[in-house]
Amino acid sequence: MxxxxxxxxxxxxxxxxxxxxxxxxxxxxxxxxxxxxxxxxxxxxxxxxxxxxxxxxxxxxxxxxxxxxxxxxxxxxxxxxxxxxxxxxxxxxxxxxxxxxxRLLSITSLHGPDEPDLALLAQELGSGLDRYDRPGDRSIRMGWRRNHLERADSPVLRRMFDRLWHAASAYIERLPADPDNPFLRSRPPGLCLRAWSVVSDADTHHLPHxxxxxxxxxxxxxx
Structure with a gap:
């Protein structure tokens, strides 16, 4: 079959x-x-x-x-x-x-300048990269990406996602209720996080997303 x-x-x-x-x-x-x-x-x-x-x-x-x-x-x-x-x-x-x-924008700092995770995080995000020149299914051009960070077992990435999860959940909780606003009315009951890292040089750019x-x-x- x-x-x-x-x-x-x-x-x-x-x-x-x-x-x-x-x-x-x-x-x-x-x-x-x-x-x-x-x-x-x-x-x-x-x-x-x-x-x-x-x-x-x-x-x-x-x-x-x-x-x-x-x-x-x-x-x-x-x-x-x-x-x-x-x-x-x-x-x-x-x-x-x-x-x-x-009404809708929220900016949250996850790390201070002396955060010990920062050097480890930079090293982790710059490893395991794939090169993308002109992919048909992505906006990146002439750059490198590490995909599916949310699947990684790295402790520093897990800590990053934990912080992101709490920040995103707090943002959703702060959103006002407005049944006339399509964006606010359609917010889902839960959320999921997906992430990738990008490493670029002078030729790297993105198409409009x-x-x-x-x-x-x-x-x-x-x-």
Missing amino acids: TAAAAPDLAALARQAAFLRLQGQAGQSAGLCGRVRDIDPNLARFDAFLDLLTWARPRDRLYPLIRDLVDAGFANPRSLDLLAAAAIWAGESEAARALTDPD LLRGRAARGGRCGG
């Missing part, structure tokens, strides 16, 4: 966009959720945005994305897209509600 072929995630994302254009927000959100379950990084989600911006001017996308989020597809990619769509539509207050740093589709580049096809 042969294994089933992996699903074409770009095709599923385009199908979800078509459903959204047809007014089927719930079915579209469900299919987007299926794509996310298979690929939590949503590396092929740009195909969703490309189809939407082929079919609609980007200043008319805000209600489509808002309905998608309200139907249950709420995650960093869709909330980023919602904020961008609000800006494109001139809905500045809606965009500000999703990105307001005074989010909205790398047609709309982010400013082009559009169709009427």
Whole structure:
């Protein structure tokens, strides 16, 4: 018996966009959720945005994305897209509600300058690196990464993750309740931490992490 072929995630994302254009927000959100379950990084989600911006001017996308989020597809990619769509539509207050740093940004120091873990941590983060020149599934260019730090058994990394966990949990606890705000309303009941380290030189850079589709580049096809 042969294994089933992996699903074409770009095709599923385009199908979800078509459903959204047809007014089927719930079915579209469900299919987007299926794509996310298979690929939590949503590396092929740009195909969703490309189809939407082929079919609609980007200043008319805000209600489509808002309905998608309200139907249950709420995650960093869709909330980023919602904020961008609000800006494109001139809905500045809606965009500000999703990105307001005074309300949503928190800065926490995990180490003091004399923290003995710092030298060990720097050594650990710079070991076991893989070279990435122009990978198709990552934004890094001409640099080195150590992936899946959360899987490491290193004591210093475990201490780092313990501190990060407590800081992230405290941040979530401090967030206000606001049923009208899609970001605050959709926060999950729990969290998980994933991490990687990057070592760079003068040629290392990153592509934009989010909205790398047609709309982010400013082009559009169709009427």
